[in-house]
Amino acid sequence: MKFFHIADLHFGKMLHNVPLTETDQAYWVEQFLQAVDTYEPDAVVIAGDIYDRRVPPPEALKLFDHLLTELSRRDRSVFVIPGNHDSTVRLSHVHELLTSHHIYIADELGPELTHVTVHAEPADVTFWLLPYLFPRLVADERVLNRDDLSTYDEAARALLDNQHIDTAACNVLVAHQNVLAGGTHPEHSESETIIGGVGEIDASAFDAFDYVALGHIHNAQQMGRETVRYAGCPLYYDFSELGRSKALTLVTINGKDDIQVEKIDIPLLHELRQFTGCLDELLAEGTALTDKDRYYIQCILTDPYVPPRALEQLREVYGDALVNVKRVITQETAADNPYLTPAADRGLNTEEQFSLFYQEQRGELPDGTQERLIRRILEQQSRRGSDWAPDVKAVPQEDSRELLDYLLEMSQGTCPHESEGQVP
Numbered sequence: 001m002k003f004f005h006i007a008d009l010h011f012g013k014m015l016h017n018v019p020l021t022e023t024d025q026a027y028w029v030e031q032f033l034q035a036v037d038t039y040e041p042d043a044v045v046i047a048g049d050i051y052d053r054r055v056p057p058p059e060a061l062k063l064f065d066h067l068l069t070e071l072s073r074r075d076r077s078v079f080v081i082p083g084n085h086d087s088t089v090r091l092s093h094v095h096e097l098l099t100s101h102h103i104y105i106a107d108e109l110g111p112e113l114t115h116v117t118v119h120a121e122p123a124d125v126t127f128w129l130l131p132y133l134f135p136r137l138v139a140d141e142r143v144l145n146r147d148d149l150s151t152y153d154e155a156a157r158a159l160l161d162n163q164h165i166d167t168a169a170c171n172v173l174v175a176h177q178n179v180l181a182g183g184t185h186p187e188h189s190e191s192e193t194i195i196g197g198v199g200e201i202d203a204s205a206f207d208a209f210d211y212v213a214l215g216h217i218h219n220a221q222q223m224g225r226e227t228v229r230y231a232g233c234p235l236y237y238d239f240s241e242l243g244r245s246k247a248l249t250l251v252t253i254n255g256k257d258d259i260q261v262e263k264i265d266i267p268l269l270h271e272l273r274q275f276t277g278c279l280d281e282l283l284a285e286g287t288a289l290t291d292k293d294r295y296y297i298q299c300i301l302t303d304p305y306v307p308p309r310a311l312e313q314l315r316e317v318y319g320d321a322l323v324n325v326k327r328v329i330t331q332e333t334a335a336d337n338p339y340l341t342p343a344a345d346r347g348l349n350t351e352e353q354f355s356l357f358y359q360e361q362r363g364e365l366p367d368g369t370q371e372r373l374i375r376r377i378l379e380q381q382s383r384r385g386s387d388w389a390p391d392v393k394a395v396p397q398e399d400s401r402e403l404l405d406y407l408l409e410m411s412q413g414t415c416p417h418e419s420e421g422q423v424p
């Protein structure tokens, strides 16, 4: 009995401002279907976060529709649970109808989990579908009707204790939770929605299951034993995932004590590249790079002062491959540039902060007209209160740096780039 364990597809997601659905995600679906043809699994398990948002864009809906239709055409059983990014009701829409096509989508949580036995050689396997849970949901009268469940761990254990699991047979749990292994946290990336310390369930809560197909954490990894695993997200959804494997997880169950986990490489439309250096170095690297369309590129600028037109120059050299420019301020660069000391630490008012930031960005102080413009906007802002925004686009109220970025953008017709200060 073989199945692919995938999770965190996040159809509809963008990498910074690059839409991925009709390009990278659609390409991945085709490659995945080819892998299904090659390895002929009996089932495909999708452990939550099918979509990136509760109300997915039409192209994301179409892509999942296509994936399910093609898997059904190939006569594979499909098991799907909603993740924290999905709307359970929207995802499980027409789920009863789909069971006749061997597509099983977990409905809203009840006292008994949806479970289905796949008859296969040499062992039958029962798949248990646990939709994303939180303690209040499990405690609710429609589920366990208990008032003694305060943690995720307690809630998960209580719910699983309530199931009639034949532990002599093979059982697979599909779940989308923040799982610890004996107090050890999973390795995170920046593309997950995880609040530190929230929602933890220890892997020992799943001891009754022979394999636990997890979603939620975007780095593929095992949690404790080899058969409690996060599949990881199939594509790079953040530059912090650089260097991580995006291979598929193929699980073969020959019996309770004979479970094999294999990693299957799958081609991606784009790989990630990251270049770090001062503007001249970045421009030289970009000029030397020949196969730019194979990559999504992030440039990390280390100059103490950002040279004028840095972003336009990088765009000219890297073209569409450049998806993000980030600025890193190290202790060395900060020592070279007095303006990088936080303005608040120097007791400056907002107008003075503007002037300094402008000088730091442009290499010169704002002229009289620009100063008057800044003053007028600040006055308007304080008169109209926090809801004030100009006609064209909302201006972030709390951060004067972003407001100046906006002004620069309006005056130059270019987009502001990300500017992040990180003193390691």
Ligand SMILES: [Mn+2]
Residues within 6 Å of the ligand: 008, 010, 049, 083, 085, 192, 193, 216, 217
């Ligand atoms: Mn996710």
